[in-house]
Amino acid sequence: MPEKKVFHNVIDGTVQAAASGAMMDIVNPSTGEVYASAPNSDEHDVDLAFRAAATAFEKWRWSTPSERQRALLKLADVIEDGAEELIAIESENTGKPIALTRSEEIPPMVDQIRFFAGAARVLEGKSSGEYMRGFTSSTRREPIGPVAQVAPWNYPMMMSVWKFAPALAAGNTVVLKPSDTTPASSYWMVEKMQEIFPPGVCNLVCGDRDTGTALTRHKVPQLVSITGSTRAGIAVATAAAADVKRAHLELGGKAPVVVFDDADIPAAIEGISVAGLFNGGQDCTAATRVIVQQGIYDEFVAALTEAAQQARTGYDPADEDILYGPINNAHQLGHVAGLVERAPEHARVTTGGNRIGDRGYFYEATIVADLRQDDELIRTEIFGPVLTVQKFADEDEALRLANDTEYGLASSVWTTNINTAARMSARLDFGCVWVNTHIPLIAEMPHGGFKHSGYGKDLSMYGLEDYTRIKHVMLHHGFEG
Template sequence: MSNFVDGKLTQAEQSDRHPLVDPVTGEEYGTAPASSAAAVDAAMRSAANAFERWRATTPAERQALLLRVADALQSRLPDLVRAELRQTGSRGAANEIPLAGDQLRFFAGAARALQGLAAGEYATGHTSYVRREPLGVCAQLAPWNYPMMMAALKSAPALAAGNTVVLKPAESTPATALLFAEIAAEILPPGVLNVVCGGAETGRMMVEHPIPAAVSLTGSIATGVDVATTAAASLKRVQLELGGKTPVVVFADADLDATVQGILTGALSNAGQDCTAASRVLVAEELHDELLAALEAGVAAVRTGGPDDESALYGPLNNADQLARVSGFVETLPDHARVVTGGHRVGTAGYFFAPTIIADVREDDRVSTEEIFGPVITVQRFRTEKEAVRLANSVVHGLASSVWTTDHARALRVSAELDFGCVWVNTHLMFPTEMPHGGFKHSGYGKDLSVYGLEEYTRIKHVMHRFA
């Protein structure tokens, strides 16, 4: 595979190539460039040149083009799905591809309806108004769990606001981002959307490059700290959506069947490779045994398998390192914790891991405090509402949470007290494009999705005219 720069595929200067491995089989099927500083520079210069023309387009003109891109993606959906399945092995990831079109359509329209202060005379003899302008070139670093959907989630608001983009997909999953750029290039001017392949070093070169005005990352906390630190040297604007350790707070009056279904779907979809996965269950003492038994029974009916296995709920972990990481959490459990079910690799080919439940965990256990990013559910007891909130908020993460109760007043109280960017009540893993997504604390800052996500890619300028 090659980079996509200035409206065409380009052979990137490189010092190495990353292997592309099918996670279903564990076999290599291709390579992608580990792009050099020269390749990054070429993409940045292309985006900078295109910005001068793209920023001058009207919101209506950008809307018309982005709507055409969304339609083109829909017409190429089978090609995109095939590419996504090859690089992720996951129907869950492939099923997210239609969201890319929805995000393009939303932001295409939202750019025409930005709001602000009314123009007026806020000082005698002077009229003031506020301009909302694009930032410039945006460097965007996307993860491997939902490659195509994340490429659109990153680029759509930036493009709609009048910016140009240099996007780096994860080194293991560049295929759909490159296909997205190829499809978009039939409609967008050259250089407006560029894709550069590579790993952490390529990403760091993008952040260090003098051209980008902003950097957006979805990734781990460690990567977020590195990006923020590097970007600070040149005072780039930074938007970070980092890891999560999502508490699922289940009170004794919760609807048991609905709760179990919500946890299983929220925890195991896409093999748990979601930063908002329902992975950390906190349950009232009086419901603990019943919920644990119901979860065990539910997991017994769950299978993992390749995309051709219609009976499988989820597919493989994305890569060998992730399989080793998830396995390591189970292998290093403290003596007081116990594996109720699962806890092992499935098969010898590919990176499949059994659906897993771990009970009797404590708040300072590694499985309780660190993001696992696999099909693993931990279960922990609480005695009071106050303790439930304390346990939920005890981690450094602050991305998402859910509350399960039939007591409306309790739901309102707990939602206000949870220190997370999203609180779901009696549901989990729902992401309408109209609502913001982003975390607090070590889960980062800034928002994806919604009008708030669009505003991340604009700057505000005050203009004052003296007329007296």
Template sequence: MSDRILRNVIGGESVESATDTYLDLIDPATEEVYGRAPVSTAAEIDAAYAAASSAFRHWGRTTPAERQLALFRLADAMAERADEFADLESQDTGKPRATLVADEIDQSVDQLRFFAGAARDLNGRSAGEYLAGHTSYVRREPIGVIGQVTPWNYPLNMAVWKIAPAIAAGNTVVLKPSDTTPLATVRLAELAAEILPAGVLNVVMGDRTTGAALLQHPTPQMVAITGSVRAGMEVAKAASSDLKRVHLELGGKAPAIVFPDADPQTVAEGLVLAAYFNAGQDCTAATRVIVHESVHDEVVAALVARAATHAVTGGPREEGVFYGPLNNAAQLERVSGIVDRLPAHAEIVAGGARQGDRGYFFPATIVTGMRQEDEAVQEEIFGPVLTVQTFRTEEEALALANGVRYALASSVWTSDHGRAMRFSRDLDFGCVWINTHIPFVSDMPHGGFKHSGYGKDLSHYGFEDYTRLKHVMSYIG
């Protein structure tokens, strides 16, 4: 057992917790304990919010140029320590270490730089005389103190998605990382403490109860979470009693609709990447292949072959590994349970059971013969499991794709431009990819509809979510 004990970052200082309760940090690849994180006390949450409130009085009035420079410096500091952050992220998650810098650390740096630029590009209606004798203009202002909670699937990326737009807009933050993956987020806060004024970014650790206390605290004017639908509903309900603004990025159940004019090998290459990257622990992962019945067998054969050669799971330092273990024992139990409960009409054509007896590894799994009402079709699995359904007509394909409660991401695979445009209009998802699935850029919004939540991450739209509008009118005679 490691003697590494993590500390909260409050008011620009690394602070040892006064708690009696610590959580073991468990390596998902070995199931060994490598450290402990505190379950922060109510007093520590109070202290973090007090620090954020005090910092906001100054930070909220800094110029966009000052905020931009600070975020650029933070991005540069992260880039200089890319290997350190990759080591921390790999330890927490079990992700393949060889590709982490390119896959995730570089993206976090880019996202910090994007929002640094956005800080100096706030837009609004131009000043003018909309009422005779009066001049009106619009101020776009920071909201205040923001409470945030991030998940375990992309710990560092999700922390950056949350803090970068909030801080760029002039807000201050109290953030709780997932209880199983706090390392990189705490290190980011320690680094930020050397660059940002004390209290602009505060990180407190803990469990689900800690997160609820942080989000229900009376101080924040806005709360933001990336997490499950259940968690999002609880946050929205609690926030309503205090009329807090709410930003929710929740689950997904992304369909990939495959038409006969799509090349099966190209489809398999794209969907194996999109289904199994990060062990399928991605809200936008391709999870439901909806394929025209005339090419079902050919597409499934291509998927199975591609998964066998490219979707290899193993430890973070093993060669030739595409994805690592599931994050924790509870997630392994969830994925295994859904697969074990598959109905009799379903057929597992690849994978299907835990790999090995040490670590939370689950192989690339493909299940055919699925029906719309099946649990594995309707519920987010959040693991390396791909289900396959068939359709005959465009109308049926669209009904199957939209026939779930989630609405985050989707894709359509076809060489027919008109069909692609129709589906981009009619698919009820926050993102529609055409002949690809899962790429992200900092410049474009990420967020869904229905039970996938509301509000946008990334892009200028995500930046604007962390601002408020004020109308100023002056009598000019």
């Protein structure tokens, strides 16, 4: 039996255990077995991390954009050079297919770090000017200070990058907490960062929900950023408000996928099935709420069912033919299975609907058709390999069904009519609208939502600006012209 791995905190440049010695079991979701342990940090560990971040900030805030750029570029190179080791770590911790992690996660992560490295040097503001006679005004865009960041379990290493890269590029220091189920890849990256960044600039504190609460309530951080569920985001925002901290929230989603009867059906089936099942549907932008025009509804459901039946999962992440791995944890598996089991009588489960085996947390690719707008499967974020299908008659009904949700993160429209696409993209109440595609993300464009999907922006210059504050400087020179 292989020796159990041990992960650690990284505070002020050193690898540390939790002060209390408390540890958490880390489970490989492909096997359901404990394969590692990590610190279950308490308020003392959190305080040590923020003390380190506050001390480091006093120097790091004055680093030049070019210095921050060089450090981030070095980190990107380290991740690129160590990709195979990092992929193996991520796959063991999440069950993700190795081939897809190699092709779909490492390249974007490296590109995103390099984007923020360059973006650090081109932050813009209004030009200086005389807006009052005898005075010159200018604006300064400054780092906020030490920030607290909480990453989720669905994309542990990529979401960690989305957190620390813009924060560090802007001159902040960081205390990052990975999910209690997936600390492995974050630990690898933050440990590597200690060879590049000064001590205390990026710290890692592992732990459970109570650890996250301690981060949010600590007096030092000036901003708390979380990617997670709406429930978790509300808790973070509430705690942050008590101390007038900023909150950067990227939360859940329930993406509508609107398919008109003039769509390229084979292309739509392929794009939607992959975008709905990739990563086991554990994506806040997943294409899981499919809304199809009535003229092609039966044909579309049959084709989507066939595509789901072709989608493979499996215990061996090295198998290059699998599209998705296990659900992350036993609790989430129960949530997904329960939603399908409670499907109403008028719903049709056209394929799937069952757990696979009794080892690990695997679930069949599932299609549930004929659902109504008030059904639980339509209202609730599933976060599993389950796609729902509804019918609409015309554009107005499609918009009503699509927008009738608490979430507002992402959406897509499938049509060959450019006028339909233009109207829909303007009227859909979501932070992203894809047309004839679903799920691609690029570093230069913002990712973030509306309503219960939160109000923080990741990626792009907007994501960098979220980690800055604005100061007005007015100089009295006396010359009035």
